[in-house]
Structure formats: C-alpha cells, structure tokens
Amino acid sequence: MLEMLECAEILNQATPRSLVIMDEIGRGTSTYEGMAIAYAALCHLHDRNRCRTLFATHYHELADQLSKLPSVACHQTSVHSSQEGEFVYLHHVLPGVSRRSHGIVVARMAGLPDSVIEVANQTLQSLEQRNRPLAPSETTTPAQISNVAPLPTQHEPRLDRQMREALLALSREDLAHITPWQAHERLCALKEAVRNFVSER
Incomplete structure (x- = not known):
C-alpha cells in the first residue's frame, strides 16, 4: 500500500x-x-x-x-562474470x-546457507524449463535441508487505531499545497503513531 x-x-x-x-x-x-x-x-x-x-x-x-x-x-549496468559464477559490477551503464538476474549469486555472497542456494538454483532451472509460475506442489526440497525445523508461524500485527488514522490522514494530504510547518506537524503525528505502535509489540 x-x-x-x-x-x-x-x-x-x-x-x-x-x-x-x-x-x-x-x-x-x-x-x-x-x-x-x-x-x-x-x-x-x-x-x-x-x-x-x-x-x-x-x-x-x-x-x-x-x-x-x-x-x-x-539501459543496463555492466557486469563481469567469471566461469565460477562470481560477478563484479563495473559501474558502467x-x-x-x-x-540475466544475479539474485542467487548475491544471496550466496550475502552468506545464505549452501543448501538454500542449491534449492534456489534447482528451482530456478525448473522454472526456466517450464517457463511458467511455480505451483506449490512443485517446490524443490532436497534432502540436506529436510531436517531443518520450520519457522514458527507469525501473524501480521493489526494496525492500531492511531496508526491507521495517521496513515489515512497522510494518504489524503495534498502534499504539494501544505506549508513546511504543516508538513512537520503531519510527520510528528505519524512518528508518534509509529512509536506507540512499536512499543506495544
């Protein structure tokens, strides 16, 4: 939103x-x-x-x-790719x-577990071969991650009334036609709503 x-x-x-x-x-x-x-x-x-x-x-x-x-x-950003799958941004447009996307390479560089990278590569190859969205029943799950405990289910916290009202008020503002002081007041109200919302969680 x-x-x-x-x-x-x-x-x-x-x-x-x-x-x-x-x-x-x-x-x-x-x-x-x-x-x-x-x-x-x-x-x-x-x-x-x-x-x-x-x-x-x-x-x-x-x-x-x-x-x-x-x-x-x-236009595209230029990238140097090695045979090992590593790449370096050359900072040229x-x-x-x-x-090509480099999301999986970046994920490996960021330190995601090797098992996750392997699943991602296998799933990507499957999707590219089928050239269609992945169905839930087609998700690749190799044996090496089968013993990893699933993450606990978390429910998205509902916005409290103050937060909801602050967001709605902000979405209705004509920001091109308010004074700097009015903008400051709106920002303070939103900041207070966020602070209260976070402190209650």
Missing part, C-alpha cells in the same frame, strides 16, 4: 518538468499482476506525464513491450537490456 500511495502521488502530480525515479514498481504482488502495474505506470508516465524518468525493473518481459513507447530507451 505504501508503494502504491507513492506511485499514485507521482502519477497524479508529475509534470513534463519533473524528474521521476522509480524502482521495482509492482514487486509486492504476483508476477503477472506486478508486471501489469509496472507496464501501466510506465505507459502513463510516457503518454500523460511526459516527464524525464528513470524506471528500474527486474521484469525482463517488460523490456519486450517497450517498442510501443518511442521515447523509451533501455550501457545501452541494451540485461536478460
């Missing part, structure tokens, strides 16, 4: 003189729905807002739809579309 509130504010207020930077729009929902939201938002920025935009995404399929948008140009 927070991402969508921010996205709505951008799409409703950006002008041809704006600079818009958006990263990973639509990643908080299902793949197809998220990709649809990302594509629709990009089309709106292109056709309606007509502003200069940096739009970063991992939806590779999205790049295939961009021929319909004549003012869009695709080049024209073109990257057809």
